[in-house]
Amino acid sequence: VGLRTRRELFIRLGIIDDPDIPTLHKRTIRSWSALAQKRMKEGGRFRSAFWGGMFPAGDVKHCGRAAMYGLLNLPETEPDHPKLMATSQAGKDVENQIIGIWREAGLSIAGENEDQLRLQDPRYWYSAALDDVLDLRPEVNFVVPVDVKSKKDDVINEMKVGLIEADPRHRAQVIGYIHVCRLKHNEIWGDTGLEPSRGGFVYYVSRDNPANAFAFWVPYVEDEVADALKLLSDWKEKFTSGELPERPKDWRWTEQPCKWCDFKKRCKADVKEGVTSLADSVAVAQAKEIRPEYDVQKIHARVLQRWAA
Numbered sequence: 314v315g316l317r318t319r320r321e322l323f324i325r326l327g328i329i330d331d332p333d334i335p336t337l338h339k340r341t342i343r344s345w346s347a348l349a350q351k352r353m354k355e356g357g358r359f360r361s362a363f364w365g366g367m368f369p370a371g372d373v374k375h376c377g378r379a380a381m382y383g384l385l386n387l388p389e390t391e392p393d394h395p396k397l398m399a400t401s402q403a404g405k406d407v408e409n410q411i412i413g414i415w416r417e418a419g420l421s422i423a424g425e426n427e428d429q430l431r432l433q434d435p436r437y438w439y440s441a442a443l444d445d446v447l448d449l450r451p452e453v454n455f456v457v458p459v460d461v462k463s464k465k466d467d468v469i470n471e472m473k474v475g476l477i478e479a480d481p482r483h484r485a486q487v488i489g490y491i492h493v494c495r496l497k498h499n500e501i502w503g504d505t506g507l508e509p510s511r512g513g514f515v516y517y518v519s520r521d522n523p524a525n526a527f528a529f530w531v532p533y534v535e536d537e538v539a540d541a542l543k544l545l546s547d548w549k550e551k552f553t554s555g556e557l558p559e560r561p562k563d564w565r566w567t568e569q570p571c572k573w574c575d576f577k578k579r580c581k582a583d584v585k586e587g588v589t590s591l592a593d594s595v596a597v598a599q600a601k602e603i604r605p606e607y608d609v610q611k612i613h614a615r616v617l618q619r620w621a622a
């Protein structure tokens with residue numbers, strides 16, 4: 314068919330608008346951006362726990378500074394990009410499809426609530442919202458927690474042939490799930506005949522074709538859990554005493570976990586200023602500029618109060 318004129322080409326490429334038709338795509342992108350701004354202003358839910366994805370298990374760098382910044386409930390400094398918002402929403406939709414399938418098949422033992430099953434270990438301020446917990450008898454006779462992660466179709470295919478490994482942070486998250494499932498076993502599943510969890514899955518699902526997936530098995534290893542709990546205990550003590558842990562000197566800003574860290578700019582500024590206390594953090598001063606009502610003492614007290622109760 315071919316584009317006859319340069320003007321047609323520019324219209325097709327989105328460089329100029331066609332004056333004869335409405336600009337639907339531009340308006341859609343503007344709507345995404347407006348939504349991102351709105352969410353940024355509103356802020357998310359108050360965080361008073363080390364959440365599921367932070368469980369510091371396994372052979373991966375877990376950052377205590379990021380854990381502290383998280384509990385400070387700092388306001389966002391930049392709105393999310395439309396691509397991030399859209400893929401994250403698509404991921405949630407796919408996760409819901411998969412969980413719906415498990416429920417329909419009678420595999421789910423996470424309860425009938427619409428919300429995810431929330432389990433906590435208050436001793437370590439740990440709180441996890443589990444995607445699902447399954448009964449996979451007769452293959453195994455124990456509780457199997459699962460975290461569903463969505464990926465591009467190519468990534469799933471490469472995982473299947475061993476070109477890409479599961480993300481160690483996802484593995485760590487499932488270890489945290491296994492830990493809380495074991496902790497709450499008698500209370501929740503004591504009369505099911507199932508034994509306490511001895512493993513779980515990261516279930517990687519294709520966003521393009523949710524029937525394409527790769528199930529990555531995570532076994533329960535007692536020592537790994539014990540080490541992670543020690544680290545959580547250390548973070549809890551640091552937050553209680555208002556201390557900002559030192560950044561390990563051998564970490565690089567361009568590598569994980571710093572590379573994509575939400576707090577990178579603020580963390581860098583704190584390193585530069587030699588800040589060692591949460592209240593003195595550059596992030597706290599910046600939070601007050603963005604939200605004048607931000608009060609670090611009140612936030613600190615609110616976190617402690619939750620766990621005192």
Ligand code: SF4
Nearest residue numbers: 376379571574577580
């Ligand atoms: S930038 Fe790196 S050291 Fe700083 S909070 Fe983030 S992960 Fe931790």
